[in-house]
Amino acid sequence: MKCPYCGVHYLDSEHECPVCGNRPGIGAPKKKSKFTAQDSSDQPAREKNSSAKKILHQPASSDAAWQRAAAQNSGASPKQPGEARTSGCAPGCLIVAIILILLTIVPAVMSYVTFSDFSGAVTFVDDDSELYEPCALDEVLSAGTWTNDDGSLRITVYDDGSIAWTDGIRTAQDPAPSFERMLLTEDTASESCSREELEQYPVEDYTHYTLYFSDSSSNLPDYDLYIYVPNDTAPEDVTSFGCFDWESDEFFTLTRIDQSEVPAMPVSQST
Numbered sequence: 002m003k004c005p006y007c008g009v010h011y012l013d014s015e016h017e018c019p020v021c022g023n024r025p026g027i028g029a030p031k032k033k034s035k036f037t038a039q040d041s042s043d044q045p046a047r048e049k050n051s052s053a054k055k056i057l058h059q060p061a062s063s064d065a066a067w068q069r070a071a072a073q074n075s076g077a078s079p080k081q082p083g084e085a086r087t088s089g090c091a092p093g094c095l096i097v098a099i100i101l102i103l104l105t106i107v108p109a110v111m112s113y114v115t116f117s118d119f120s121g122a123v124t125f126v127d128d129d130s131e132l133y134e135p136c137a138l139d140e141v142l143s144a145g146t147w148t149n150d151d152g153s154l155r156i157t158v159y160d161d162g163s164i165a166w167t168d169g170i171r172t173a174q175d176p177a178p179s180f181e182r183m184l185l186t187e188d189t190a191s192e193s194c195s196r197e198e199l200e201q202y203p204v205e206d207y208t209h210y211t212l213y214f215s216d217s218s219s220n221l222p223d224y225d226l227y228i229y230v231p232n233d234t235a236p237e238d239v240t241s242f243g244c245f246d247w248e249s250d251e252f253f254t255l256t257r258i259d260q261s262e263v264p265a266m267p268v269s270q271s272t
Contacts, residue, residue, distance in 0.1 A: 132193060133181040133211065138162050141180075141210065143236040147255035149244075156255065164214045166221065173216035183209040201252065202229035202243055222248065228255075 003010050004018035017024045139162060148155040156166045165174040185193065190204045202209065207229040215223035229243040241256040 132184055134184055136180060136182045136210075138164075138178065138180045138212075139236065141208075141230055141236055142239055142242075145257050147241075147257050149253050149255055154255075166214070166224070168221060171221050173218065173221040175214035175216065178212060178214035180213075181211045183211065185209055197252075198227075198245065206232060207243070208232055224248070 004021060004023065006023045007018060007021045009018060009020045011019055138158060139160070142158050144158055144160045146155060146157040153168055154166065155169070156164060158164055161176075162178070163174060163176045164178045165172060167173075183193070185204045187204055190199055194204075194209070208231075210228045210230065212226045212228050213224065225247045227245040227247075229245075230239060231242075239257070241254055243252065243254055245252050
């Protein structure tokens with residue numbers, strides 16, 4: 002049966018339209034005829050085909066009628082029997098799958114990313130206790146005075162382990178300088194020393210030390226030096242040693258001078 006109000010087909014056993022809820026009755030709109038009144042004699046007789054039967058699609062329930070009505074109103078063709086249903090969540094599912102793949106792959110890739118190891122860079126060891134060992138200054142250098150090539154720095158080591166230094170005009174003294182031996186091997190040296198440093202002072206030929214001394218009166222700048230002493234050399238036999246100054250970022254050599262050439266240096270002298 003076809004509803005005369007909304008045009009939806011429904012079962013003859015149903016007493017009202019499952020879509021609009023109206024019942025067919027006397028007041029229902031009448032269907033207009035497709036043909037005008039003509040003499041029936043002019044119309045050719047329709048042949049009967051006993052083999053051809055009209056197959057009516059009976060909706061299983063009122064839900065089917067709702068589906069057909071929605072399809073007609075939206076202009077979409079109703080779903081045919083056997084037609085595969087297209088899921089509306091396919092694009093969303095694809096996006097979720099891509100995100101999950103990226104979250105899985107990206108961390109794994111990043112774990113293999115390493116930074117370039119620059120030839121002159123220095124990699125510092127986090128645990129200083131495994132790299133530095135405090136030692137007495139007189140175990141390496143005997144009392145005496147050392148100067149650089151241009152005389153702009155002169156260092157005097159005293160028997161009590163204190164240090165005095167001068168730039169030629171001002172003088173300062175540190176009664177307890179910090180002096181430590183670096184525990185380096187040929188395998189670990191590249192982790193704490195630059196390539197230039199190891200080329201000039203390889204660990205198989207030199208022992209590396211750190212020497213820090215400061216002026217409490219701020220008369221002269223503090224010094225933080227790396228010094229390089231030839232291996233197996235007695236303190237009294239050391240006549241020169243290499244240095245690297247962190248402040249100026251320069252390598253230089255301190256050479257021992259005759260004590261007769263050294264003027265007496267006061268403990269502190271202001272400008």
